Amino acid sequence: MADPDEGLMPDGTIRTGAQRERVPPLFEPILAEATRAAEQRGGSLYLYGSVATGAARPGLSDVDLLSVDFGEAATLGDQLSAKYADRCRAVEIATATAADFERQNDAAYGNRVFIRHYxxxxxxxxRSATLPAYPADARAARGFNGDIGQHLQRWRQxxxxxxxxxxxxxxxVARKSLLAVAGLVSVHDGTWTTDRPPALRWGGVQPELAADLAQLMSWADGxxxxxxxxxxxxxxxxxxxxTIVEDFARLVGLWREAPDSPSTR
Structure with a gap:
């Protein structure tokens, strides 16, 4: 579900609705069990997505977690998915290391923006406690989706x-491409979104793309x-x-780092 609070702060930094107090009570047992496992195995654990913003739908939404320097995250995700199948569609645990936030490249910058605001x-x-609020600008959009060209090469293969x-x-293809288009819309309009529906706004900027963007939206939403x-x-x-890759390269810029550079998103 979309985050209705995502947008801009008065100073131009990113605003989201991700807050601990917004987590619906139904999902608290899942988080408690995941937290205990993380404490036993070491590392850090974060929540993001619709559960973090309070927009999750019981039984239909995923519980999205990010682990940092946390072993056996995939196994834990499978166990929690099976145990709590009546409450969520799945428990997905993305993995990262501390180095993924410390490098001086686009991917690491995007990771820092993500962990700080989402x-x-x-x-x-x-690792988010000492990070500043980040501007909603082309650098943030590039950190999130500047790998779209690399994805295109892999998709063709x-x-x-x-x-x-x-x-x-x-x-x-549809979901990642529309995320990139959301970045285009954000930079072009001077706003901020990572949501797919606003990406259709790009069809207003380039009307010849409207039908294809609508098709991508239909694929993404089923x-x-x-x-x-x-x-x-x-x-x-x-x-x-x-075409999206070309527009992104022109307006936002693509990653300069190697294709295997890690990203938490």
Whole structure:
């Protein structure tokens, strides 16, 4: 679910609705168990997403967690997903290391923005506590989605997969591409959003892209199922995704670091 509080502070820094007190009581047992596991295994744990903003839907939303220097996060996520299947769709635990926030590159900058504004600290050393409020600007947009060109290259390599896998790929293409478009809208309009629906605003800036953006939105939201041919057209030269990459490179800028640079998002 979208964060209705996401936007700009009066000083131009990023505002979100991620707050510990907004967590619905239904999800507290999940967080308590995840926190105990993190304390036993070491490392830090953060909550983000709709549960952190209070917009989660019981039984339909994921519980999104970020672990830092925390072993066996995937195993814990599987265990909690099975145990609390009546309360959430899944417990997803992203993994990171302390170094992922300390490097001086676009990915690490995006990680710092993310942990500072989108994450709620649950346990362990809090790397967000000493971070400043970050400007809602092109650098933040680049930190979040400047890897869109690298993703495009990987997506093209996966086109030979089975039709079922390509359908999943199509949804992934749509979601990441629309996040990048949200960054374009943010920089162009002088606002801030990471939500997919506002990305359709880019169709107002470039009307020739409106139909393709609407198709990506339909794939992302499950309104339609992308076929292998649909996905191939979307990522081919002249397709909607390369066009988004070109616009992003021009208006925001792409990552300069290697394709395997880590990102928490």
């Amino acid at each position: 994450c709620v600290h649950l346990t362990g050393p809090d 996966l086109l030979g997969s089975s039709p079922q896998q390509v359908e999943v790929l199509g949804r992934r 309104g339609s199922r992308p076929t292998p041919l649909d996905v191939q057209k979307a990522v081919a030269d002249g397709g909607i995704v390369p």
